Amino acid sequence: MQWGQIKTLFILSFLILDLFLLQQFLTKQEEAQVGTLQDSMFDESPAENNVEISGDVPEEAPEVSFLIASLSDFTENQLEAIRDLTDQNAQVFNENLLVSTLAEPVAIEDDEEVISEVVREYVPFISQYSYWGWNEQRNKILFFQTTNTRTVYYNSGGVLMVDVEDGQMTGYQLTQLREDEEDSGDERELLEPVDVIDILYEDQVITTGDEVTDMKIGYYSAATFDPTQVFAPIWKITVNGEEDLFVNAVTGEGRMLDIDEDEFIQATSEYFMELMSENSEGVISNEANEREADNDENSSEEEEE
Amino acid sequence: MKVETLKSIILVILIGFSLLLTVGLWYYQPEYESAEDGDSLIDETSIEGEEVEISSLIEPDQFILHLDGAHYSFRTPADTRLTFNDMRNWKLTGLTTTENREPQFNEGNWVELSFPTRIPSKMIPELFNVESDNEVPSGQFNRMFITFNTNGAELMFASDSESSAAFSASIGPDDADQLVDSYSDEELLAEQTLFAGDEDKRIYIPKDRVTVQEDSVETARIDILPLKNELFPDSPVVNISEGSTNEQRLTDNSRRLETLANGNRMEYTKLTPNTSEVQRALNSYDLLERSVNFINTHEGWTDTFRLSELNPSNSSIVYNMYFNDIPLLSSADDVHRIRLEYDGDEEQRYVRPLRDFDPSYPNPNEVELPGGEDVAAFLVDSRQYNVNLIEDIKIGYTITPQSQNYQQVYDLIPVWFVKENGNWKEINELSSSSGEGGVAHAVGTN
Structure with missing residues (x-):
């Protein structure tokens, strides 16, 4: 019958259509797979057989977002804590820079434990800062602020700088950063530790026989004196247990950062001096406060009289 | 009948399968492309100027015709440009370094061109047609002397720098005649005088009073956003506006972009120095090429600019704005030039106007x-x-x-x-x- 013939025709044409669609579907699927395959292709690492890598170095990079933080004013609670400081003349300039001189210099040794212990006694909210090192050249001990469990390296906005004279701690300056909550951005994939070591090896910063003893993610911003800064995640690479190198950890950047500690201390000291001279009025001080309190009492008594 | 039922079932299955596959294809497609979309979403990076060739930024700023002991130049600067444009088609042969640093002036007429800054000799093949397979000898020039002879003319590219070699080349009689023709009409010429009689500096200025066209321009603000997209890669940026809304400062972890002078000018600075020991300062040709490519990427030639300073010793390059072939040499907010400085092969500083002038x-x-x-x-x-x-x-x-x-x-x-x-x-x-x-x-x- 005619209807039977039409059906046969339909069956044939649908069969062809189905085959075509199936082929289309498979190619599409294949393309998608090829795309992901290419991403995960990797080359041989040039540093692999030449540089020793310690077991402390993480295998993989964590996903970390950029950090946006501002030089922060001290909170009321913090100011209260500063007013209660004893055995020192502590002053807060511009509500964000704490400068203190100890009444009596305290002897310290070049030992992280000892320094931390001594400093803890005199400096408020010390838990926010982690010990970095003693710069003998400039007579300063540096502590860097820690945010999100990661250290912000070499930033004038989040540093504790301890003055040292003849092996004695004489005073300190302190600033703090606070993270801007609105926009911290998405978490980024970072350069893998192996890639970072390759970069350093190819730039001949580390050579055959060196050992990478530690690698850590921290934050760094070059715009160190800006009130609000963007901090990029960076890798801190410790070579042979003594030398620290910094590499921008954002994929596509992978650039070594040239940080001069002496220069940093110099610039930061100047920056603090500037802040102090510009904001010589409205200084909050632990001693002045005591006096002020006395004055207030006196004046109120006088008024009553 | 049974066969017919079977055929019906097969048909239904096939139709169903085709529908399934179609839906599958459709469903698969958007997922695949949306993943691409996120990556390929392109932010605007053009400030709607032009892209240019390097050679178009190079024009002589002096065109002196030495005719029978007197000096002439074109009365209007446009004629200088048109004549030089014709010269760009010249066929140069035998381009070589020459010992002679001073051209051999014969009795007859000769032509002298000077350029605002020293131009790398590698540009000669881009300015003219050079018929030679040999590599262009390296060096710089900021003057061109043309002396005529029976076979056409001799060209000499010389520099006021003691260390740089001079170059010579020849052009054929057709090209030479064409140059002579261009200044045959005395109406177009104005007599020049050599300032202070100084043959070393060779500053020629028109002897008599000159009439120059005034002009007016409308200006439009150039949007900073495409420049931000261009200069900052995919990292968060903080924007600090101080005082007026036209002055803002964009910073990320290693770069800063500031708008200055009430938003009429911008300055971009890379905050981190280049540490790679492999990098070296760019030579003058690479500096020229790289800066032009860089400005081309965001179509940054918003007006007519010409090369005015090229300084490989401090890796800086300046382009000046021109109107009617006359340079704009001073402006209140310094909006008449683009300045680029390099640190290795990276842009260290980029200063440019944020004003687009419509003449x-x-x-x-x-x-x-x-x-x-x-x-x-x-x-x-x-x-x-x-x-x-x-x-x-x-x-x-x-x-x-x-x-x-x-x-x-x-x-x-x-x-x-x-x-x-x-x-x-x-x-x-x-x-x-x-x-x-x-x-x-x-x-x-x-």
Whole structure:
């Protein structure tokens, strides 16, 4: 019958259509797979057989977002804590820079434990800062602020700088950063530790026989004196247990950062001096406060009289 | 009947399968492309200027015809440009380094071109057609001498730098005739005088009073957002606006972009120095090429710019704005030039105007400026200027807002400029608002 013939025709044409669609579907699927395959292709690492890598170095990079933080004013609670400081003349300039001189210099040794212990006694909210090192050249001990469990390296906005004279701690300056909550951005994939070591090896910063003893993610911003800064995640690479190198950890950047500690201390000291001279009025001080309190009492008594 | 039922079932299955596959294909497609979408979403990075070729940024700023002992140049700067454009088609043969640093002037006529800065010799094949398989000898030039002979003409590319070699090449009779033709019409020429008789500096200025076209331009603000997209890669950026809303500062962890002068100018700075020890300072050709490519990527040639300074020793390069082939040499907010500095092969500093000038606004005024002899006499007598320090003298534009007009219209006023220590200074004493009595005024101050 005619209807039977039409059906046969339909069956044939649908069969062809189905085959075509199936082929289309498979190619599409294949393309998608090829795309992901290419991403995960990797080359041989040039540093692999030449540089020793310690077991402390993480295998993989964590996903970390950029950090946006501002030089922060001290909170009321913090100011209260500063007013209660004893055995020192502590002053807060511009509500964000704490400068203190100890009444009596305290002897310290070049030992992280000892320094931390001594400093803890005199400096408020010390838990926010982690010990970095003693710069003998400039007579300063540096502590860097820690945010999100990661250290912000070499930033004038989040540093504790301890003055040292003849092996004695004489005073300190302190600033703090606070993270801007609105926009911290998405978490980024970072350069893998192996890639970072390759970069350093190819730039001949580390050579055959060196050992990478530690690698850590921290934050760094070059715009160190800006009130609000963007901090990029960076890798801190410790070579042979003594030398620290910094590499921008954002994929596509992978650039070594040239940080001069002496220069940093110099610039930061100047920056603090500037802040102090510009904001010589409205200084909050632990001693002045005591006096002020006395004055207030006196004046109120006088008024009553 | 049974066969028919079977056929029906098969048909239904096939139809169903085709529907399934179609839906599957559709469903698969958007998922695949949306993943791509996120990555390929392109932010605007063009500030809607133009892209240019390097050679188009190079023009001579002096075109001197030495005819029978007297010096001439084209009366209008446009003719200089047109003549040089014809010269770009020249076929150069036998381009080589030459020992002679001074051209051999015969009795006859010769032509001299000078350029605002030293140009790398590698540009010669891009400016002209060079018929040679050999590599271009390295060096620089800022002057071109053309001497005629029976077979056409000899070209010489020379530099005022002691260390640089000179280059010679030849052109055929057709090209030489074409150059002679271009200045055969005496009406187009104006006699020049050599400033202070100084054969080393070779500053030629028109002898008699000159009439120069005034001009007016409308301006539009250039949006900073495409530049931000171009200059900052995919990282968060903080924006700090201080005072007026037109001045803002964008910073990320290693770069800063500031808008200055009420938003009329921008300055981009890379905050982290380049540490790679492999990198070296760019040579002058690479500096030129890289800077042009960089500005091309965001179509940054918003007006007519020409190369005015190229300094490989400090890796800096400056492009100056031109209107009617006359340079704009001074502006209140320094919006007349683009400056780029390099650290290794990276842009270290980029300063550019955020104003786009549209020269179509009509202004029929003409200004008559004092002649070169009066200018020279003034400069020699003036206590303000030391003739030995003068590097160049030129007519350029200054830009001033049209006071009565509330739209952003600016007037371009031609005045005499003197270059000392690399800076152009307006000779105020010789400017005149009416275009009349400039000399009288100048004489009056003496």
